[in-house]
Amino acid sequence: MHKIMFVLLCLLSGCAAQHNNIKLANQLQQEPPEKILSILSETEPDQSDFAQYYLNLGYLQLLSGEFELSIDSLLKAKNEMLSLQATSISENVAAGTVNETFRRYSGYPTDRVMVHNMLALGYLFNNSIDDARVEMLQADVAMKKLAENDQLNGQLASTHLLSAIIYELLDERSNAFISYQLAEKILKERNISLPKGLKLGLLRMSDKMGNDTQYQYYSQQYPALSKQKQIKQKKHQVFGLYFDGVVSNKVQQSLAVPSFNGKQIVRVSMPTYASIQRRTQHNQINDDKQQINSEVVENVDKLVREDLDKEYPSILLLTTTRAISKYQLVKEAQDKDPILGLLANLATIFSEVADLRSWNMLPATIQFSYLETDADNIVVSTNHQGDSVVELAAPNQHVILSTGLSDKVFHYEQ
């Protein structure tokens, strides 16, 4: 009896944390990141949700401009996810007998690569471009590791694009060109149209490297852009990144049926994503003469669904194992005492919750725009947040990050 109560209490606290997190992620669509950050900061993570908590916290800190704190949180999450790549027998036993929230959150492939993107941005806006470069190299290793079993598993075009930008800022032309090419390859495989800024990057880097063959190739592929590129180079290069919306939350799908002998209720729960029609918002960067719209380089909402789809076979196996072990437990309790059997059945029904944890505050899409300008000011506009004027001072390379969730615009220049 005490054991059953203990398990129920543990489950209720875990369940509450899960629902609280989902509630906050939903709130983020309407309220500024700073407010959600202050609510989340007041809570303490469960040991099993450690990585998820710090991923969300670090991302909110990044959007709030607290770069050092963001780096600190995201490093905690990254190290936790790295340490959890080995399999835990005890956690798997708990997941196969009680529910999957007993497993420590080790991150999905997208999380494991995306954490490097967010860290790199944190370092960049904290004026530490060398550390941002380190993160991009680590992301490359992480992606190679994930691609071993599935070509597109954990492969993020946005990571390669961000690497290309960082290499270009460091004037590492060959590395920048390779990264632009890798981003192009992933986007083509995912059937996402190539952003104009990426095409220009391929032209620019192949030209700067003196790689005539590649430059000819891309000039034929994108003749209009090639001509545009040949016009005199402008004073400022602006790389615009835009985070649109919030990624979907998982929802629980449960099924409760009487057992074949009608003596107990068997309940199974699995996580899923509800199908939604999302309207993608874009931002604009303009300098009076040109207006550049951001274009999608990463559909994060689609990636997280793919991640879950890939997990389904193991989730299904654990759910089935759990249903059998719970059935046996209730049957044994019923054989001893019908009241105990009833309580055990209630405990197994309540304990059957799906694992809804994910990095659920990520943007729904990551978008990119590129602008060359002689203007000293540009205007960054989003539908929700209005216009922000960004001053382009003496340095000539700029990275600008804006989001549809806040009116903050982050600016790195060199």
Add this chain to the structure above:
Amino acid sequence: MKKQSSFWLAIMASLILSACSTSVERLDAQQQIDLSGAWNDTDSQLVAREMIEDSLSRAWISKFVKSEGKDPAVIVGRVKNLSHEHINTNTFIANMERELINSGEVQFVASSANRQEIRDERADQDLNASEATRKEMGQEYGADFMMQGQINTIIDVDGSTQVRFYQVNLELISIKDNRKVWIGEKKIKKLVKNSKLRG
């Protein structure tokens, strides 16, 4: 039966408590300990010592002493971290500076950040110190050579096994005419096997 279960309960409790407690052990700073396979203090000390020993054993130093009639003055410049890890290159630079100074074969000049602080102090002395103790401007010892370099890595991963290859390149450049008088290279290769199971 009750006594037996209490005994096991006590054993379990003590095991759990011992697992939770923090233990601290003092170690010799020279002791070689590898935990994650990442660049660590041992690598930093080892590479600095070996590379400085190599640089001081080469012909450039004797040629300089013969032609100039004095020990060369060296400054350590930037060591770029181009590796996959967040390496604090300051500790590596400090290790190299220590090896250079302790060798007794070269004069050593403070870094640009240190120099600026000292210049500020001299400027302050110019206003506030007595004439007898005041140190003049324009008396600095100019370096003859600057040591610069970079740390690179190549990581090869297969499942839970990694080969981490570090390559440290240093070069000594004559400040007078940009000649490279010494180029050193040190390689470290580590095989890191991570467990597939955890507790």
